[in-house]
Amino acid sequence: MPAVAGRVAFVTGGASGLGQATCLALAAAGAHVVAADVNSDGAATTVEQVTAAGGSAAARVFDVTDADHRVAAMAELFAAHGEAFDILVNVAGIDRPGYLVDVDEAAYAQVFAVNCHGPVFLMKEFLNGYLGVRTGDREAEIFNVLSISAVTVGSGAVAYNSSKAAFTKATEIFQTEVRDFSHPCRIQGIMPAAMDTPMMEQWQIPAERMMDPADVAAEILHALQRPSTVLGQNLIFTPRPENFPR
Template structure:
């Protein structure tokens, strides 16, 4: 079950944290995984972890906001893997300009970064792999979103939330276009995540206490959900946004 042997996955922002966890999980199920990051060093570190566990990985460092670089990387992965990418996880989404600032205090010069990364970055990656998926009659697109895209929060992330809301809407429309071609498209809206083992224990405990499951999400939690959505068994699940948040919201 959930066997991904014979498939090729591209995971963006996979040099650390949740993207790295998903890349490891996909590789453990047999997929060849193209590990993207802005930093080649980080991408290679994730590849080393995958290969040490017996998997196959390709490091591809590029900026998802560079459409030409995205297309070149997709072509390179196709050539090295011997077959096209048929699983895409759009994970890159934290822009340096995201900040945590109330909107009325946020300089307009900082608006575009989070919007462009979360919308255009994902659009470029989807566009680069979609034709091959439709031609093959099989494909999986997993878009990482956030609770901030679904619920209003008073923590200074309004523009980031707007970007996530926008890309969720795109995924819903895309799912309808590509469903007849055997391609699914879904979003995972993540809740509070433990993104660093070096985090302040007191802060982590405080955040975890607010989650019904009484813990923060982990890379392994994300990886398990992505493996399911990428699997043959999930062929009838498309156009959905799934909350992965320990019960923090249940809508």
């Protein structure tokens, strides 16, 4: 099974919630993690937690919707780490509630920019960069945090649900392309249910009805360590029924 030790991972949304939990999980397994986020203080806090636990990490101010940020980050990391930089985890996401009678166009566009468009073009920069430095036979890993909201319907969540559905479809298309063109890259995704993260505070869901981000991060780590013969797949990940009171 491929290990993550000694590899470099770029985690968007690394300042809090699932992004922070993913950074901690990957670092505990021996990866050097780059906690990338628009929230510089939160990213720095993630790095402090990683290093306090004996791991290796760096913080980077990063806006996934900014093309210049995407190009610069990938170029700099490949220049610094070469083919050791071979893990990209797209976690960053936002939610802006809106109903049919009052949905805001700018907010809707922002959600799509963060949840779908930005990650799609970050994947492009990452794969092209990896193809440019790869000398061995190891595959790069792209892991996308999707959402069960991509396949469910939630009132007031047209922007979030639609963006996650679009990103899920983009992920499926890219999974097909890397196989069709024999790119040295595996793409996987996960569709978690509601997690106890800062993004969910606006919905006022009781904490006992939400998942622990650390559990989802553990599944991401497990997926990255699957044998290379396991092709990219998208997992629906929800609590056990007995742990999900109704």
